[in-house]
Each structure stands twice: as structure tokens, then as C-alpha cells.
Amino acid sequence: MRRIRRLFIGVTLSFLLAAGSTAQTITVNNDLVFGDMFPGVPKTISKYTAGAAAEFNVRGTNGAEVSIQFTLPTKMTKIGVSIQMIFFNTDCAVDTRPNPIQASPLFDNLNPWSTLLYRIGVQGLTIYLGGTVVPRIVQPPGAYTADITLTVAYTGA
Amino acid sequence: MAENYSTTYSYSIVTSQRLHQWLKTTLLVFSLLIVVAGSGMAQDVAVGQATATVLATLTVSATAALAFGNVYQGVTSTIANNNASAGVFTITGAASSGIMIFMALPNYVALADGSDRMTISFSSTDASVDTLGAGNPTTMAAGSGFQNINPHNFPAAAVIGAGGTTNIYLGGKVLPTIDQTAGAYTGDIILTVAYTGN
Numbered sequence: 001m002r003r004i005r006r007l008f009i010g011v012t013l014s015f016l017l018a019a020g021s022t023a024q025t026i027t028v029n030n031d032l033v034f035g036d037m038f039p040g041v042p043k044t045i046s047k048y049t050a051g052a053a054a055e056f057n058v059r060g061t062n063g064a065e066v067s068i069q070f071t072l073p074t075k076m077t078k079i080g081v082s083i084q085m086i087f088f089n090t091d092c093a094v095d096t097r098p099n100p101i102q103a104s105p106l107f108d109n110l111n112p113w114s115t116l117l118y119r120i121g122v123q124g125l126t127i128y129l130g131g132t133v134v135p136r137i138v139q140p141p142g143a144y145t146a147d148i149t150l151t152v153a154y155t156g157a
Numbered sequence: 158m159a160e161n162y163s164t165t166y167s168y169s170i171v172t173s174q175r176l177h178q179w180l181k182t183t184l185l186v187f188s189l190l191i192v193v194a195g196s197g198m199a200q201d202v203a204v205g206q207a208t209a210t211v212l213a214t215l216t217v218s219a220t221a222a223l224a225f226g227n228v229y230q231g232v233t234s235t236i237a238n239n240n241a242s243a244g245v246f247t248i249t250g251a252a253s254s255g256i257m258i259f260m261a262l263p264n265y266v267a268l269a270d271g272s273d274r275m276t277i278s279f280s281s282t283d284a285s286v287d288t289l290g291a292g293n294p295t296t297m298a299a300g301s302g303f304q305n306i307n308p309h310n311f312p313a314a315a316v317i318g319a320g321g322t323t324n325i326y327l328g329g330k331v332l333p334t335i336d337q338t339a340g341a342y343t344g345d346i347i348l349t350v351a352y353t354g355n
Contacts (some may be wrong), residue, residue: 026203033174034209038352043209054205076207085207131207137351139211146207153200 001020011118024060024120026152032131037083047093047130048103054129055102058152060120065157068094068116068127073146076133081140086132087112093128096121102128212251217350220292221245223327228275231335233296238285238305238328243294246325246348250317255355257287258311258325263344266331273338275331284308284327286315290322297326313353 002145004017032054037043051122060066070092075082092112093105098121105128112129119125129148223244226235229337236334248256265274282305285294289301297304303312317323325348 001206023199024201028200028203028205031205031209037209037211038251039204039211039214041352043352045355054207056195056203056205064180073207076209083209083211106234126324133209134212135209138214141213144209144211148205148207149202150205151200151202 006016008022022059022061024058024064024066024152024154026150027057027059028055029057029126030035030055032129032148034131034133037133037135037139037141039135039141042132042134044132045130047091047105047128047132050102053102054127054131054148056127056129056150057124058120058127059124060152060154061121063065063119065079065117065119065155066152068118068154069151070112070129071147071149071151073148076144076146078140078142078144081142082142083136083139084134085089085146086134088131088132091130092129094118095126098123098125166333172286193266207220207324212254212274212352215248215250215256215350215352217348218247219346219348220234220246220324223329223346225329225331226270228331228333228353230333230337233330233332236328238283239294239297240328241295244325244327244329244346245257245292245294246302246327248293248317248323248325249321250350250352252317252319252321254317255353256315256317256323257313257351257353258315259349260284260311260325260327260343261347261349262308262311262329266342266344268340268342273340273342275333275337275342277329277331277344278307279327279329281309284311285326286311288316288318290318290320290324292322292324294324294326 002092033052034043034045045052072087073085089111090109092110094107095105096118097106224242225234225236231235262278262279266277284306285297286302287297305347
């Protein structure tokens with residue numbers, strides 16, 4: 001009976017530990033929107049530009065450290081054709097304040113190609129991402145898209 | 158009886174051990190499930206998108222050559238940019254988009270064999286930019302673009318017309334010498350157009 005009791009305690013502790021950390025969720029607040037582009041004219045969207053820069057919101061346990069990792073595209077495509085995309089090593093920003101300010105984020109000029117480590121704030125954590133596209137002079141007209149994948153995980157720290 | 162008692166006791170121990178083993182296994186599986194479920198919540202993945210719409214590609218074509226026709230030795234010949242013989246270039250692209258226009262103008266026209274040259278010149282009012290896209294230099298309406306402008310320096314505010322077309326009309330002047338060799342003279346006029354991004 002003692003063993004059984006110990007096992008129950010162990011299971012209960014496991015359950016409490018698992019339930020104690022809130023699962024983090026990511027919301028895509030805004031896609032990276034380049035809008036209309038002219039063939040032969042490169043276009044850059046700043047991470048500071050609300051409504052055009054990509055914006056992700058991460059919710060989870062306040063104070064818990066998370067790793068943030070992008071899987072970035074190198075081109076946007078439509079059927080059969082593509083446009084070159086560039087993400088510079090300062091194109092990302094993170095703001096952990098309750099009221100993030102996109103124009104002056106708390107952690108600025110971050111490299112989206114690297115794994116970033118930040119602690120979730122009271123109201124989560126907001127990530128901004130800008131980028132550049134370089135259409136060719138003879139770029140076929142039309143709508144181009146690419147996926148930007150963001151993976152966020154607790155580090156345990 | 159003693160033997161019977163002994164047998165019953167053994168069975169009871171075996172049952173208790175099995176029950177304990179079963180409980181242990183069940184609780185372990187339960188614990189593992191919780192741990193697995195817990196670790197599954199420790200990561201989330203979101204997929205955002207990058208989107209863009211590429212507008213119409215620019216095209217430029219020489220619709221009509223700047224044609225001086227027959228000229229006489231020693232007699233200057235001038236074609237105005239609103240003359241039917243003016244050069245016509247047609248540009249197509251995204252409607253109302255800003256464009257940069259650059260024209261490389263020749264200093265002379267030459268015989269095909271290169272044996273003689275004739276001076277050609279362009280004044281600061283020899284070009285017009287027609288954003289109505291009529292394509293006819295003789296009917297360009299006032300206010301439909303830029304009239305009588307410098308072909309060496311097109312205005313920065315030039316645009317593709319609302320209909321997706323802009324025409325450039327070009328006049329010029331040739332100055333044959335008194336001993337100009339008879340024959341057909343030609344020269345290249347190269348028009349380069351690019352989107353400004355505005």
C-alpha cells in the first residue's frame with residue numbers, strides 16, 4: 001500500500017508539474033506584406049512598419065524563457081516563377097513589455113537567422129520581422145507568396 | 158486443514174502482487190502520458206506569410222522613327238515634336254506609376270558604310286511626354302503630360318498614363334553640310350525607362 005501511495009504521489013506531482021507551465025501559443029497578428037511592387041525595383045519593409053511588417057504574438061508563462069526560431073524563405077513564388085527575398089541580420093525585433101511599441105521595440109536589430117532567447121512577459125512577447133524583395137526587371141506580374149515559419153519552445157530556464 | 162489454509166494464503170499473496178503490479182504499470186503509463194502531453198505543450202509553431210503583388214512589366218517600343226525625309230546639302234531641316242514625322246516611342250506598364258526616362262541621343266547620323274556623317278541636334282524643347290497614350294504627335298492635348306521638354310533631361314514626375322500607356326514624341330534638327338554625301342543616313346536613339354517605385 002505504501003508503494004501504491006508513493007506512486008499516486010509521484011503521478012500527482014507529475015501532473016502538477018505538467019499543468020504548472022502554461023502552454024505557449026503563437027498568433028500571427030500580421031503577415032509580411034510587400035503590397036504592389038514594380039519589376040526591377042527592390043522593396044524593403046521595415047520591421048517598424050505597422051500593418052506591413054510581420055508580427056507574431058507569443059503567449060505563455062510569465063518569466064519563462066523561450067527559444068525563438070524562424071524558418072525563413074529565400075524566395076517568394078507564384079506558379080513557375082519566383083522573386084528573391086532577403087532577410088538581413090537586423091530585420092527582427094522583440095518586445096516583451098505589456099504594451100509593445102513597434103516603432104521602438106525593447107530588443108531591436110536582432111538576427112532572424114539565429115535562435116533568439118527571451119523571457120515571456122506579462123502580456124506575452126511580440127516579434128516583428130521586416131524583409132526585402134528584389135524583383136527582376138522582367139518579373140512576371142502577379143501575386144507571390146512564401147511561408148515564414150516561427151517555432152517557439154520553452155527552454156526550461 | 159493446515160494444508161488447505163496454507164494454499165489459500167499463497168493464492169492471496171499472488172493476487173495482491175498481481176494487483177500491485179497492474180496498478181504500478183497503469184500508473185507508470187499514466188505518468189508517461191502526462192509527461193508526453195506536458196512536453197507536447199512546450200513548443201508551438203506558427204506559419205505566417207510574405208506576400209507581394211508584382212505589377213505589369215515595362216515595355217518600350219519605337220513606334221515611329223524620327224524621319225527627316227529628303228534634305229538638301231547646306232539646308233538645315235527641323236522636325237517639331239508635334240509633327241507627323243516626329244519620332245514616337247510607346248511605353249506600357251502599370252497605370253499611373255512613376256517612371257524614369259533617359260534618352261541617349263546621337264550627335265550625328267551616318268551612311269550605312271560609315272563614309273560620311275551628318276550632324277543632328279536636339280533642343281531643350283524637342284520632346285513631349287503624352288500620358289493619354291494617343292500615340293499621335295499631332296493630336297497631343299494640352300495638359301496630357303509634358304509638352305516641349307528637354308529630351309536630355311526628362312521630368313522626374315513622369316508617369317505611365319492611366320490607361321497603362323505613355324508616348325514620347327521627339328523632334329530634332331539635322332544640319333547637312335554643303336558637300337554632304339548623298340544617301341540614306343541613320344542614327345540610333347536609345348530610350349531607357351525604369352520604374353521609380355512610386
